[in-house]
Amino acid sequence: MAQGTVQVTHTGTSRWRRRTGEYASLAAALEAAADGDVLTVAPGTYRENLVVQRAVTLRGPEGSPGSVRIAPLDGVPLTVRASAVVQDLHVEGQDAAAPALLVEEGTPELTDIRIVTRSAAGIEVRGGARPTVRRCTVDNPAGIGIAVLDDGGGVFEECEVVAAGQAGVAVRGGAHPRLERCRVHHASGVGLSVTGENSALEAVGCEVYEVRGSGVQITGKATAHLTDCDVHRTTGDGVTLDTDAVLTLADCTIHDIPENAVDLRSRAVLTLTRTTVRRFGRNGLSVWDPGTRVDANQCEIFDSTGDYPAVWVSDGATVVLDSCRVHDVPDALFVLDRGSRADVVDSDLSQVRNTAVSVSDGATAQLDDCRIRDAATGAWFRDHGSGGTLNNCTVDGTQTGVIVTKGADPTIERCTVDSPAEAGFYVSAGGRGSFLNCRVTGSGGYGFHVIDGSRTTLRKCRTERCARGGYEFADAGPDTGSGVGPVVEDCTSDESAGLRPSADPEPVVQTASQSPGLLGAIPGQRITEPEQPAAPAEPEQPARTSQAVMGELDALVGLDSVKREVRALTDMIEVGRRRREAGLKAASVKRHLVFTGSPGTGKTTVARLYGEILASLGVLEKGHLVEVSRVDLVGEHIGSTAIRTQEAFDKARGGVLFIDEAYALSPEDSGRDFGKEAIDTLVKLMEDHRDAVVVIVAGYTAEMERFLSVNPGVASRFSRTITFGDYTPDELLRIVEQQADEHEYRLASGAPEALLKYFTAIPKGPAFGNGRTARQTFEAMVERHASRVAQFAEPSTDDLTLLYAEDLPELG
Numbered sequence: 001m002a003q004g005t006v007q008v009t010h011t012g013t014s015r016w017r018r019r020t021g022e023y024a025s026l027a028a029a030l031e032a033a034a035d036g037d038v039l040t041v042a043p044g045t046y047r048e049n050l051v052v053q054r055a056v057t058l059r060g061p062e063g064s065p066g067s068v069r070i071a072p073l074d075g076v077p078l079t080v081r082a083s084a085v086v087q088d089l090h091v092e093g094q095d096a097a098a099p100a101l102l103v104e105e106g107t108p109e110l111t112d113i114r115i116v117t118r119s120a121a122g123i124e125v126r127g128g129a130r131p132t133v134r135r136c137t138v139d140n141p142a143g144i145g146i147a148v149l150d151d152g153g154g155v156f157e158e159c160e161v162v163a164a165g166q167a168g169v170a171v172r173g174g175a176h177p178r179l180e181r182c183r184v185h186h187a188s189g190v191g192l193s194v195t196g197e198n199s200a201l202e203a204v205g206c207e208v209y210e211v212r213g214s215g216v217q218i219t220g221k222a223t224a225h226l227t228d229c230d231v232h233r234t235t236g237d238g239v240t241l242d243t244d245a246v247l248t249l250a251d252c253t254i255h256d257i258p259e260n261a262v263d264l265r266s267r268a269v270l271t272l273t274r275t276t277v278r279r280f281g282r283n284g285l286s287v288w289d290p291g292t293r294v295d296a297n298q299c300e301i302f303d304s305t306g307d308y309p310a311v312w313v314s315d316g317a318t319v320v321l322d323s324c325r326v327h328d329v330p331d332a333l334f335v336l337d338r339g340s341r342a343d344v345v346d347s348d349l350s351q352v353r354n355t356a357v358s359v360s361d362g363a364t365a366q367l368d369d370c371r372i373r374d375a376a377t378g379a380w381f382r383d384h385g386s387g388g389t390l391n392n393c394t395v396d397g398t399q400t401g402v403i404v405t406k407g408a409d410p411t412i413e414r415c416t417v418d419s420p421a422e423a424g425f426y427v428s429a430g431g432r433g434s435f436l437n438c439r440v441t442g443s444g445g446y447g448f449h450v451i452d453g454s455r456t457t458l459r460k461c462r463t464e465r466c467a468r469g470g471y472e473f474a475d476a477g478p479d480t481g482s483g484v485g486p487v488v489e490d491c492t493s494d495e496s497a498g499l500r501p502s503a504d505p506e507p508v509v510q511t512a513s514q515s516p517g518l519l520g521a522i523p524g525q526r527i528t529e530p531e532q533p534a535a536p537a538e539p540e541q542p543a544r545t546s547q548a549v550m551g552e553l554d555a556l557v558g559l560d561s562v563k564r565e566v567r568a569l570t571d572m573i574e575v576g577r578r579r580r581e582a583g584l585k586a587a588s589v590k591r592h593l594v595f596t597g598s599p600g601t602g603k604t605t606v607a608r609l610y611g612e613i614l615a616s617l618g619v620l621e622k623g624h625l626v627e628v629s630r631v632d633l634v635g636e637h638i639g640s641t642a643i644r645t646q647e648a649f650d651k652a653r654g655g656v657l658f659i660d661e662a663y664a665l666s667p668e669d670s671g672r673d674f675g676k677e678a679i680d681t682l683v684k685l686m687e688d689h690r691d692a693v694v695v696i697v698a699g700y701t702a703e704m705e706r707f708l709s710v711n712p713g714v715a716s717r718f719s720r721t722i723t724f725g726d727y728t729p730d731e732l733l734r735i736v737e738q739q740a741d742e743h744e745y746r747l748a749s750g751a752p753e754a755l756l757k758y759f760t761a762i763p764k765g766p767a768f769g770n771g772r773t774a775r776q777t778f779e780a781m782v783e784r785h786a787s788r789v790a791q792f793a794e795p796s797t798d799d800l801t802l803l804y805a806e807d808l809p810e811l812g
Helices: 027-034 546-555 561-582 605-615 639-653 676-688 700-709 728-742 751-759 770-788 796-803
Strands: 007-011 021-023 039-041 045-046 050-052 057-059 068-070 078-080 086-087 089-091 097-101 109-111 115-116 121-125 133-135 135-142 144-149 156-157 160-164 169-172 178-180 183-187 192-195 199-203 207-211 216-221 222-227 232-233 239-242 246-249 253-257 262-264 269-273 276-280 285-288 292-299 300-302 309-313 318-322 326-330 330-335 341-346 349-358 364-368 372-382 387-391 394-396 400-403 411-413 417-420 423-428 434-436 438-443 448-450 457-459 463-464 469-474 487-489 593-597 626-628 654-661 696-698 722-723
Touching: 007 027, 007 192, 021 027, 027 039, 068 121, 078 372, 089 097, 115 121, 121 135, 133 463, 135 144, 144 770, 160 199, 160 728, 169 199, 169 770, 192 199, 192 222, 192 387, 199 676, 216 246, 222 372, 232 770, 239 269, 262 269, 276 722, 285 292, 300 417, 309 318, 309 341, 318 330, 326 330, 326 423, 330 364, 341 349, 349 487, 463 469, 546 605, 561 654, 593 700, 605 626, 605 654, 605 696, 605 722, 626 639, 639 676, 728 751, 728 770
Parallel strands: 039 057, 045 068, 050 078, 057 086, 068 089, 078 097, 086 109, 089 115, 097 121, 109 133, 115 135, 121 144, 133 156, 135 160, 144 169, 156 178, 160 183, 169 192, 178 199, 183 207, 192 216, 199 222, 207 232, 216 239, 222 246, 232 253, 239 262, 246 269, 253 276, 262 285, 269 292, 276 300, 285 309, 292 318, 300 326, 309 330, 318 341, 326 349, 330 349, 341 364, 349 372, 364 387, 372 394, 372 400, 387 411, 394 417, 400 423, 411 434, 417 438, 423 448, 434 457, 438 463, 448 469, 457 487, 593 696, 593 722, 626 654, 654 696
Antiparallel strands: 007 021, 007 039
């Protein structure tokens, strides 16, 4: 054992001879020292269990950090029970039942201590101790990094937990430490854990990352206040609150979390101010249970990496968003269940792939002075008992502004919907709602579209520049005392025809491959409004023959291998039908298919044509397409998933059920996930009704291979996999040429060659849209062409129709 001597220096004037000098052991030096003495420890390894019971200074030699090792074979290496100063030591512990450094009393100062141990805790503070711990590091892969227990406290400044086998920092038993500029990482449990009544943690400027679990966990009536902290790269939730926990986050950042960024349950209360939540795999805020509440002010939630709503409020919880931004997410705000409530004030919801605000199962949402932009659906009040108020809000750049269905009854006041692709306000399936002083401008469909005799109230509303009409009331006109249909008072439109009842049928299932439509997230269907007939309805056209449908399939650009697969399959079905008619045995052909490939390769279009072919052969009754994804099949509660899946399957009876991104039903981290219930329900339905519905599952190639490999019950029910390859530059050029011909444009000399170079150079990463990219390129060329030709005083026909290479957009 290498061990030096301990120099004790007496700082007073009395009895100096007895204490000043060198001692052979730390225990002897500590025994001799009195309050105020300085113990300078020579370099070496000391196999002693030290107990500091006087207000001395215990330090290693200057200029040699880490040269003094306190490393007994068992027990607690260093115990402090006084207001001592301890610095520049290296502490090693081996006792799994004891801490490496134990502070039990006083207000000691611990500085530049490195703890490398396999102990129950690296540093443990208990009782009435209030240490100040500066620049200390803990490496404890066997236990807790720092434990503050039983009314302990203190301040930890610039400390670091570099490894912990359990929690990085654990606070319990009424303890209340403060962390300043600390780092906690590579913990195998929670990063920061606070539990128990009267337990509290304050953290300023701290970072928690690389944690195998939740970054921060507050439970059991504990409280915490985090300021300017960064939580990221966990395997569990970023922040978890449970059972009357209270947490305040100010100027914090939570990011790169595979689960929920923040999850609250059981009457927990969270206050967020100027906090950023980004890159999360499930919900940004997940809020559950009566009494649970979130108050967020000036916060930003964005850049979801999963397929879940950014803010989830259910089971009677409450969320308040004030001056917040939620953007670049699949869905922005979902409020579910009676008693659940969301209050959103002066906030922006934008770049939402599906629905910005969804209210269902009796929940309530109140939005005041909010802005919703670039979403498939602005707000959707889904069912009976669901409601709330939209007041002085603007909805811009959506497919549909506001949807009200199935008995929901919101109040919409002084709201404006600008440039919806389909409808400003859509009410169906017995939805109600009151619309007061609302306005729709520039709709690609109707301004207000009310069907199914819904008892909606419209007062002092206005529509302008709506392509298909300002107001349409299918099944019933404005109420004139019959008690059926909408009540309309003092509403105006820039249409000369004014208000008129509609003779249109109900919306039809639209099977074309396009962006999410009017009810894009309703389980089991994609619905858009039918084209307005220019003349009285003609008799229904007879179904096309299989040869005619195959002709349309053959006319699609590329997809040669796909066409061969579909033709071979339909030939087998046709010959089998003829053999049965001739009294011969026919091979059983499984009609369910797997489509693999990148987005934009025509999978939905081919599925629609496949259904039509099967209908023409008498295999399916209707041949219509019902397109769904995970959000349409997977419910929020136990049992609701089976109901949703059954509903989708029933809608597809006689046709094709097309499940896009089917692998999302079986995520790799499938804990607490209801996707398996959807799969199990689907498998049973396919077996029980094998002749009623054809099921096609689709998605990226690698993900679908994984999906089928982990679900043998699903894989056994599909006859073959058809792979949709990416389009070549030549094929993308042909799509642009088709688009130009359809819209009466022409490609000028040099434009085809420029397009080929463009499609060759364009990045082919995950965001590449194949056929969609080609169509978007054509649309961008048309826009640039319009900007150029608009400057001409008297453009010629060639000016108006020719697209030049200079009209191509810049490569991003």
